[in-house]
Amino acid sequence: MNSIVDILIIVVILTNFRLLGSSQLKTCVRVVAVQALILSILPVLAGQGEITLHLTIVALISGAIKGFLMPWLLMRAMREAHITREMEPIVGYVFSLICGIAMIGLSFWLSQQLPLPGTVANSMLLPLAIFTMISGLFMIVARGKAITQVVGYLMMENGIYAFGLTFAYTEPLIVEMGMLLDIFVAVFVMGIAIFNINREFDSIDTELLTQLKD
């Protein structure tokens, strides 16, 4: 069981690099969905105890929402906006990958510094969580398209979710569902906003959003 978990964790780390180096918006949306999907099934595989009904329900619903529904929403927004590529990123792709290597180093270093109390499901999970969160923040800052910023936000959420996994901690079902609903509606509203940004500016470059300033 544990070797599968290790492999999946490495796959998630690789998805982060794929996201940092990808210029295709569609690829970004798909990859972040795969990342979320893997993270949704991890608690079932990595859980120390038996597989409870609670775990299964959460894994199923979060997999369905993050793995299928949200990418579908974003793809639709992109289809309507007729946009497929990130043309001019604020930070170049090669440099983004180099930053990625630095970030993963930082994540391993940070996770060694954190004095973790209690048990940890898998020692790789913590650096993975930190790496995914930092990459997400990096994507939000370093990419100019509204869609890539949403992808960055989803990466951040994935990273935070992975952090929760580290302690095999489950929230009460009602709270967990509320969180999923929030993230889903967030992506839904952002999708509508992207559609409107495209209609208003004929582009989804957030660099055009500079009318409001002091």
Added chain:
Amino acid sequence: MMILALIGIPLVAALLAFVLKNDKLRRALLLSSAIVHFALVIASWLIQPTAILNNWLVVESLELLFLTLTSALFLMSSVYAIGYLGREAHKAELSQDKGFLFNNAPEANFTGCLLMFLSMMSLVVVSRHFGVLWVAVEATTLTTAPLIYFHRNSRSLEATWKYLLICSVGIAIALLGNFFLVVASSNLSGESTILTIDMLIKNAASLHVSWLNAAFILMLVGYGTKMGLAPLHTWLPDAHSESPALVSALLSGALLNCAFLPILRMHSLCMEAGQGEFSSSLLILLGLLSMGFAAIFILRQVDYKRMLAYSSVEHMGVVAFGIGIGGAASFGALLHAVNHSFTKALLFLVSGNILALYKSKSTNNVSGVLKVLPISGVLWLAGFLALSGMPPFGMFLSELKVVEGALNKGEYYTVALFLLLLIIVFIGMAQIVLKMSQGSPSKSTEESFDAEALKEPWTAVIPSALLFAVVLILGLYIPSGLSEMITKALAQVGM
């Protein structure tokens, strides 16, 4: 039951508003739900509502204080909304700023989101579980985003996008803070009670201190983004200036306070765990920083709604500062939150009247408000005096209490800085407000005046006038019921 009704009635009304076809009926629904909600809150003053959902949702003094603020402001805003929606309905017009076409969003969506916003704010206030609290705060972001985009133009779209992205990222950081809190409490047993505030406070001594402090930082950053604390306030001036006046009033008067509650609860947990000095110093630092940022940006402001927005940053800074100082200052801080809510809602609603007439947010295009809008003009000027802490208005008393508390602690230098920043903001705002109020409007502006706005319809001035009366009363004396409530609320968070 009472708590369920406070959250459920606006939610059901919101769903109804989405499907109702008749505009008049929908407006009546908005107003009646606001009245029912307010009546329920008043009833909760008399009868203590019973806690529900494993004691996750509780109404005691602190919750009741913030519920009252939220509900009262919502009632005033919905009276304003009735007139506003009637005037704006199916109206597409050119704004004087750069000639943008105003093409408003469907009214059903607007009303529905407004009611859902009320429901979610009530949930934020009453929840005693950090997970539920997080869900509710994020939900307020999502329900307000369509409200900000009511005027469908590129400026409000930009404001909406920034608001959505910055606040969502901020609140994601707060979620990480939640998980840190789970780690901090890993010694405790009982999974179902793990993020409940009461349980954490009771076992505060056995929490892991370093993880607790880290959780406090993350939540301060996360919810502080939503509360408008510098340097994460950047979305606030945009969102507050581009949304309709009644939405700005609610965002500034009610939502910022709601975002402050989780920070206050975390601070009380830190104090209980013996880390009060650490969390206090951070609150003081961010408070003064917010006041500083606001002072800089108000001085060279040319947009009067942005000026009000920066003033919200300033006053949230005052609240954070007061809570950070503690003692008598924390009484002042909560009183200040109350005063700020009423005063800022008053000013934002009046700014809507001015905007409706002049069709410009630039201070260069607005003059002679006192002459053409006698009621709004007087309220605008009086509201400004109240906002800058002049006697005989409420903020004078609350700022005095904050200063008194800080002096008692011997914080002479910080008090000096605090007063200096208040004076700078006063000068900056005085320049703008006095210029707008006095003189007479230029010929070209006068020709473009909206005949309806010139008449000052009652829905546009009665809410502001009532809010003004409250601010004035709070300045003349602090009702014993209120001061008792604040004292009890502070005792509840261990201050």
